[in-house]
Amino acid sequence: QLRTLTGNGPRKDTVVVASMQTVEADLDTTNPGQWMLHCHNAYHQEGGMMTVMSYVR
Incomplete structure (x- = not known):
């Protein structure tokens, strides 16, 4: 769920x-x-707008 200012x-x-x-x-x-x-734009991904989130129990 996203958070907004309100x-x-x-x-x-x-x-x-x-x-x-x-x-x-x-x-x-x-x-x-x-x-x-x-990011869904490939050129943005190549520019670093991408990361991996890892989590374990």
């Missing part, structure tokens, strides 16, 4: 983030493993 926002798996802005998300950690977080 509280909780919509439940979604894709969000547009403006330049120099941030987004907070609450994660349901019931599916351990490695998850890729990335």
Whole structure:
């Protein structure tokens, strides 16, 4: 669930983030493993807008 300035926002798996802005998300950690977080534009991924989030129980 995404967080907004006024509280909780919509439940979604894709969000547009403006330049120099941030987004907070609450994660349901019931599916351990490695998850890729990335921009959907390949040239942005190549520029570093991609990371791996890992979590174990």
